[in-house]
Amino acid sequence: MERTEELIRAGVHSGAYPPDSRLRERELAEALGVSRVPVREALMRLAAEGLVELEPRRGARVRRLTLRDVEELFDLRLSLEVFAARRAAEIVAGGGGHDGLRSVMAEADAATRSADQAGIAAANTAFHAELITMTDNRLLQSSFQRSLGLMHWLFRLTATEHGAAQHRTEHEQICRAIGDGRPRLAEALTYSHIDIRREPVLRALAKVLPAE
Known part of the structure; x- marks a missing residue:
């Protein structure tokens, strides 16, 4: 199945x-x-x-993907993932672990070394999903679930060799901030990681996706 x-x-x-x-x-x-x-x-x-x-x-x-879908996905991610990263770091600071996040990072490393674009996109999606999972907030997880397929699709559409390495570096920084129990740093790094890609992604996809 x-x-x-x-x-x-x-x-x-x-x-x-x-x-x-x-x-x-x-x-x-x-x-x-x-x-x-x-x-x-x-x-x-x-x-x-x-x-x-x-x-x-x-x-x-x-589904017919549009630029509006992409814009809304960025808005949703900035709302949910930034909070999730801060909450995950707070949980670690309180004695929790982040083994799941480190496991996803290992998968991303392997995919990046082998230039496996499908594997890279899957690992990137898994990283962001794990941030949500770490909060142990069931309503948050349910709200985020519907965006996972679109996120993975977007990662596949915008994949580049340079981008994979950059994603891996930024994910490692976020993972380290969470592992060190530093909520504000994890929050800031996650916001930057998502927001910095909005304009270039939308500009690139404007060539292939309809507006609405």
């Missing part, structure tokens, strides 16, 4: 299933060699991530 979800997600990220294209259960099941049940469940989970839209009596289709 998880494998089916991973394959469909990868198809969306790679462009094999283009934006606005229909995702028909029978065709996907035949192509992936599974029954329609895991396909249906995978599409529901991908809809929860924001990659797929489910329409009554019409089935599923790949």
Whole structure:
């Protein structure tokens, strides 16, 4: 079941299933060699991530990503992740651990060394998701869940070799601030890490994405 979800997600990220294209259960099941049940469940989970839209009596289709989506994603991340980084550092300062964040950093290191663009995007997404997880705030996690698919998609669309190394360095700085239990530094580094990319990302994507 998880494998089916991973394959469909990868198809969306790679462009094999283009934006606005229909995702028909029978065709996907035949192509992936599974029954329609895991396909249906995978599409529901991908809809929860924001990659797929489910329409009554019409089935599923790949979401059409727009510049407005990207703008709103940056706004959401600045609201939620900056708070999460500060809270994570506070938890560590109070005696908590950050093993999950260090584990994600190890995955990012391996992907960056091997120039695995898909692995880099996955590790980057996992890093930001782990910040949210560290807060142990269920409502925050639920609110953030729907942006994960869009975030991963955005990382794939804007991936560059230089960008991967820069992301890794900035993630390491955030990880260190959290590990040292320094909330204000973790907050500032996370804000800068996200906000500094807004303008160049939007400028680059303006060439390929519609405004609305």
